[in-house]
Amino acid sequence: xxxxxxxxxxxxxxxxxxxxxxxxxxxxxxxxxxxxxxxxxxxxxxxxxxxxxxxxxxxxxxxxxxxxxxxxxxxxxxxxxxxxxxxxxxxxxxxxxxxxxxxxxxxxxxxxxxxxxxxxxxxxxxxxxxxxxxxxxxxxxxxxxxxxxxxxxxxxxxxxxxxxxxxxxxxxxxxxxxxxxxxxxxxxxxxxxxxxxxxxxxxxxxxxxxxxxxxxxxxxxxxxxxxxxxxxxxxxxxxxxxxxxxxxxxxx
Amino acid sequence: xxxxxxxxxxxxxxxxxxxxxxxxxxxxxxxxxxxxxxxxxxxxxxxxxxxxxxxxxxxxxxxxxxxxxxxxxxxxxxxxxxxxxxxxxxxxxxxxxxxxxxxxxxxxxxxxxxxxxxxxxxxxxxxxxxxxxxxxxxxxxxxxxxxxxxxxxxxxxxxxxxxxxxxxxxxxxxxxxxxxxxxxxxxxxxxxxxxxxxxxxxxxxxxxxxxxxxxxxxxxxxxxxxxxxxxxxxxxxxxxxxxxxxxxxxxxx
Numbered sequence: 076x077x078x079x080x081x082x083x084x085x086x087x088x089x090x091x092x093x094x095x096x097x098x099x100x101x102x103x104x105x106x107x108x109x110x111x112x113x114x115x116x117x118x119x120x121x122x123x124x125x126x127x128x129x130x131x132x133x134x135x136x137x138x139x140x141x142x143x144x145x146x147x148x149x150x151x152x153x154x155x156x157x158x159x160x161x162x163x164x165x166x167x168x169x170x171x172x173x174x175x176x177x178x179x180x181x182x183x184x185x186x187x188x189x190x191x192x193x194x195x196x197x198x199x200x201x202x203x204x205x206x207x208x209x210x211x212x213x214x215x216x217x218x219x220x221x222x223x224x225x226x227x228x229x230x231x232x233x234x235x236x237x238x239x240x241x242x243x244x245x246x247x248x249x250x251x252x253x254x255x256x257x258x259x260x261x262x263x264x265x266x267x268x269x270x271x272x273x274x275x276x277x278x279x280x281x282x283x284x285x286x287x288x289x290x291x292x293x294x295x296x297x298x299x300x301x302x303x304x305x306x307x308x309x310x311x312x313x314x315x316x317x318x319x320x321x322x323x324x325x326x327x
Numbered sequence: 328x329x330x331x332x333x334x335x336x337x338x339x340x341x342x343x344x345x346x347x348x349x350x351x352x353x354x355x356x357x358x359x360x361x362x363x364x365x366x367x368x369x370x371x372x373x374x375x376x377x378x379x380x381x382x383x384x385x386x387x388x389x390x391x392x393x394x395x396x397x398x399x400x401x402x403x404x405x406x407x408x409x410x411x412x413x414x415x416x417x418x419x420x421x422x423x424x425x426x427x428x429x430x431x432x433x434x435x436x437x438x439x440x441x442x443x444x445x446x447x448x449x450x451x452x453x454x455x456x457x458x459x460x461x462x463x464x465x466x467x468x469x470x471x472x473x474x475x476x477x478x479x480x481x482x483x484x485x486x487x488x489x490x491x492x493x494x495x496x497x498x499x500x501x502x503x504x505x506x507x508x509x510x511x512x513x514x515x516x517x518x519x520x521x522x523x524x525x526x527x528x529x530x531x532x533x534x535x536x537x538x539x540x541x542x543x544x545x546x547x548x549x550x551x552x553x554x555x556x557x558x559x560x561x562x563x564x565x566x567x568x569x570x571x572x573x574x575x576x577x578x579x580x
């Protein structure tokens with residue numbers, strides 16, 4: 076073996092070791108600062124982790140664009156048919172007066188809220204864009220209570236890192252990190268374009284995260300859980316989306 | 328070949344040095360990584376488009392608003408009225424994961440290439456056309472030569488002609504950044520942090536439409552690129568981009 080190739084081997088070895096250690100340190104730091112998404116495993120994990128980490132570094136506090144009233148879409152496009160579950164229809168027949176939103180998990184005071192009780196919190200309205208991952212979009216005025224007000228009311232424990240939310244429609248659930256949960260534009264929506272939120276758009280209660288694609292805006296929400304880890308929910312990937320092949324972080 | 332005299336002189340000087348590769352290792356490696364990424368992005372991009380093969384202009388667009396144009400293909404979602412009586416299999420999930428992963432790989436590789444290109448004067452020496460070659464006469468002669476399928480001369484084994492240089496510059500500095508930018512402009516989170524990145528195009532649906540057209544231009548570039556390589560001598564050009572070595576120049580090869 077010539078001197079040159081030995082030197083080359085040593086340099087390559089050192090560079091590889093340095094690279095590996097740098098990667099390990101980066102992974103530790105990323106995990107500590109909450110830059111690792113729950114669906115970081117698998118072959119698409121690296122891309123997903125880069126996306127989520129970059130978004131958290133660049134857009135943690137940014138505000139979704141709001142539009143003038145004139146830009147509200149004439150026909151808001153409700154994707155798919157309204158939920159047809161029997162129990163849901165009974166709630167609907169009673170104008171959702173008996174609907175309850177449960178808030179539990181890492182909170183000081185677990186609670187249930189009826190739509191009327193949610194309406195007693197200071198409301199917030201936003202004229203924002205809802206874009207589906209398919210490519211279509213519309214703009215509507217959404218009215219609801221900011222999620223942070225509910226979290227304050229129930230007393231979020233400091234170790235909570237995610238809010239998991241469940242639809243009454245079976246198998247539909249999702250989660251957001253605290254940056255999104257405490258974001259002032261994240262709403263528990265009960266109104267749209269001046270009226271009650273139509274069932275086709277997720278009434279009585281829909282989670283509205285305007286900095287995410289449509290599928291993160293879960294309809295017919297009846298339960299929120301605060302947690303420090305997403306491992307115990309479904310397959311531990313953070314939501315039903317990655318189980319169906321979709322990214323957990325939908326701010327893309 | 329007066330317009331190639333300058334390059335020819337330099338090219339033969341390089342050609343004499345058998346250790347100098349036609350393309351540096353960095354160019355070769357980044358070229359093939361980008362190629363791989365491009366195919367992944369193209370395949371998954373098509374897959375994503377068929378879930379809603381309608382395009383719009385402005386901020387919003389859906390089946391209740393007029394389309395700018397519609398691609399007359401069946402869709403992978405039942406929510407789009409396509410006129411076809413069936414729905415294609417939906418592959419959006421992994422397509423989106425792979426689209427973004429390949430985009431990251433392409434952008435990071437592109438950054439390595441760009442830094443390399445600036446620091447080694449690759450852009451200035453190999454891609455920036457000489458001022459003498461930028462006259463309309465020189466460019467039109469090059470276009471005529473291409474249209475006549477005139478085989479490239481020996482100098483072009485070692486250097487790009489003016490049309491190649493302009494095309495590569497367009498792809499590297501206009502189309503590639505534009506396709507990344509319009510892609511980012513479709514992200515609601517990026518739009519929240521950098522609204523100007525979206526409004527400059529007139530809205531998120533406009534960004535989507537431009538993203539589609541820039542992709543079409545990149546595909547056209549790819550097709551022409553491959554055709555030109557076949558005409559110039561497939562084996563020789565491929566060897567130059569894989570190993571860096573250049574074989575003996577054969578007339579018409």
